[in-house]
Amino acid sequence: MSRERDPGMSLIVKTITRLTVGLILLFGIYLLLHGHLTPGGGFAGGVIIALSLVHVMLAFGKDKAFEVLSVSGAKALEGIGALLFLAVALLGLAWGAFFLNFVPKGEVFELFSAGTIPVSNIAIACKVGAGLFSIFVALVIMKHEPTEKE
Amino acid sequence: MVAIYVLLGLMIVGAIVAIEVKNLLSAVVALGTVGLMMSILFLLMKAPDVAITLLVVEILAVIILIRATIKRDVEVPEEKDRPIGGLIALAFLLVLTLVSAGAFGELPPFGEPQMRVASYYLDQGYSLEGEPGGTGAANVVASVILDYRAYDTLGEATVLFTAVVGVLAVMRKVGRKKDRLATAKEPTEEGGSA
């Protein structure tokens, strides 16, 4: 069934991956956006988003995963996450203190509340997800290298 | 309460299996069971944030370790320990455990934390619109890591960035094998300086 140059795993794994990877990504985004209301937050959401990309890469091979997010895209996303987090911190300096929560707090238990905390969550998730994805890409490309050589 | 001790005992058994079993792949799987049991333990100790994070992190760590070990020398032919060094280490660790048991007696007993710092965060509450103090977040852990103690998170981001740069630098292809680089026309920007 599987041809010689067909990257990735078998048909069963590919079909199941096609069905589940969107749900995994959606769950990661849900945890990320509700980080200030429910358990979760930027760290867990970022790792789950990275895991959904890893899932695509393991099932379909690395080319398909690079269509979703390339290596340079992951690097840019990590930089954007770090800069966004620093920007939130430095904007607080304009109101008087580093990491000041300067945005109006809004209604408690609503999605748009808690000032800068959701923005920081998104920044942290970008950084963690892109960083772990690029770590995994580095390890996997390294592993495929000897088979290409022979 | 009993469940905590049972899970801790299973974790210790899993850890001993992970370091003593012959096959490296089995060792990695045993490490995964240790992580999963610890995730349940965090849930029992009322730390759901940490439990979710540990669960996904442990999955990713097991995937990375399996990619590292599989198809390399998975069955190690003769994996000799260092017998003398192992015995000395065992004796030292036994003494360390006994001494630390005395030190643990000085801590507040299990289940009764003192919470000198954290009571401030809990007293602030989630503070409605217009009130001073508080962050407006319902999840106290999120407000601690991203507002009260965001310096910790900034340092964590720095360490993570350094680790990513380190992995990319160690794994890069540029300048490692000059002859191969000349023949293969592969894009080399994967391992460039991030």
Add this chain to the structure above:
Amino acid sequence: MAVYVLCMVLFCVGIYAVVSKRNLIRIIIGIMISENAVNLFFIATAYRIGGRSPIFSPLTDVQNMVDPLPHALVLTAIVIGLATTALMVALAMRLHEKYGTFDIAQIRELRG
């Protein structure tokens, strides 16, 4: 108290693997076990018997919360642990590529 001592035993299992094993992957596993033990110790110091999770609820007035501060510290420590583990795995793979083995004694012999 008994929970703390069991955490210490788990930590010692990890340290024993680091000290007495000769396979690089097994040393990495030992470091990960020690990390997990330290994280567990922090969470155990935060636990309060009969406590609730540190999350406010709109329906009830949650009393008797557990300590949220070690949770925040451990949350960052876990992600850092994964990143450093990946760094260690990268170094081990590079050593395996250069010397063809994970055995640190053989690597030491081959170096000179």
